[in-house]
Amino acid sequence: MEIVSGIFKLHHPNIAEILGYCSEPDYQFLIYEFQQNGSLHGFLHLSDDYSKPLTWETRVRIALGTARAVEYLHEVHSPSVIHKNIKSSNILLDAELNPHLADCGLAPFFEDTNENLGPGYNAPECTKPSAYTKKSDVYSFGVIMLELLTGCKPFDSSKPKIEQSLVRWAAPQLHDIDTLERMADPALHGLYPPKSLSRFADIVALCIQPEPEFRPAMSEVVEALVHCVQQDDWWGSGRLSQK
Template structure:
């Protein structure tokens, strides 16, 4: 924990207010009861998705229910000109809800893909029962026939991946302050899931493409189809099949299927390292020794003289050197091989708050050697 303290202020910021039960619904047991629901198909009952949501949500689901016709109209017959994203889950279209004139993002799940009824239900319930400025808002959903469609608030700046890892020639690279702002906001979203939700929620699919950005580049986590309710009582982990995206999964989860909140902390460390370096976690276009971002960075963490080699060249040196050191210290701690030595997300948020406060753009690049300690990957953060 010693090297991680270099990123924390002397007076630890109290986080008691973040321990409160979710305000948006009166009975916190709603989410707890969700933990015991089996999503295995029961063909004998043939229960409709809407009925499942009504019963599990116990009347607390505020999302609108749209017909397929509503969303067909909103997206102009799912016109390709309105397509704003595409992945293994299906396609996302920009649309306008006629009744309210609200601009939305309409995600039409691939009926042949892995994301079936279970993931659809998880997404609707999670985003209906959990509310935070750094989580994307669910406007509504459609479950007509075999259609599974989710409707979100529209995020005008797309995903972090669009601005960091797939930068179009006409786009300016993110500056250092914006990168730290995005990191802090995303960390707050994870902190809320881990430490305010009751029971806690493990996001399980934290990556750059799932961090959406509004007009002011405030980040919001999206895609909750793989989220799991965390361990409760004396349980230390949730055992589940390994899901997520290669490169972002924590090593212990990938090997054993044992999922904890510290698995999300590792994934955050990967994305934070992407923010600092401008490199993809897996990039086969690079030399073999640089294709895996974490493997490339791990030895560099141990030599502060090489820290500047890790900064994104697109920053052109426009970053505070001390801020770079501190950011890499946070990333190194999140990427610890042993889950128990990684910090809590509340510690990460505190460190990033400290980093933002002291991230003076006028700071000179020359920094006293005694001002900051280099990351120490073998230290214990608990």
């Protein structure tokens, strides 16, 4: 009950709002506000004839909104909250495709299980749930940014072994602009400013550093993404260059 009470105290425009909960001996569940466009995972990875590909502008906006949610958990809310389960299926999109981070405050439920350790999202130091820190959340967020950049899943066993782990495949290529443009999600059809793509990749590279101490705080990630937005003079103007 104390944990659930704490969850109801989390208030931020980019955190999914909880409307209620149910706790029975055999099961527990939370009731979230309905978000019309489902999850980011569904938009990026599930085939749906009714959904349209996310534009580059929308992808950067989703990254920024999600970063602000995690910044709130880490640096604004008292006591600070480590999410431990940041993944694209926990980012819900409303009618305007604004992101709402779900599962916030549920980390205590995962202390003795591996339920939160989704393949491809785990920081190298996270060999067990108790090893999670704020910097582990930053790593998982960096993986989500990679998903937005490439349209690829964090781990895909159907691909050749060298490409199965998104981080291992993408990390060495993030600072090469020619390779980076080949990595970009084909669904974008080249409709992005190359400098914006490069700035976005630079932020990803910081977030997925193997050593936790070299990863930025989420406030720094937010600042970098805001700068990325401000540097793009096409933002909101519809002027995009096609490669």
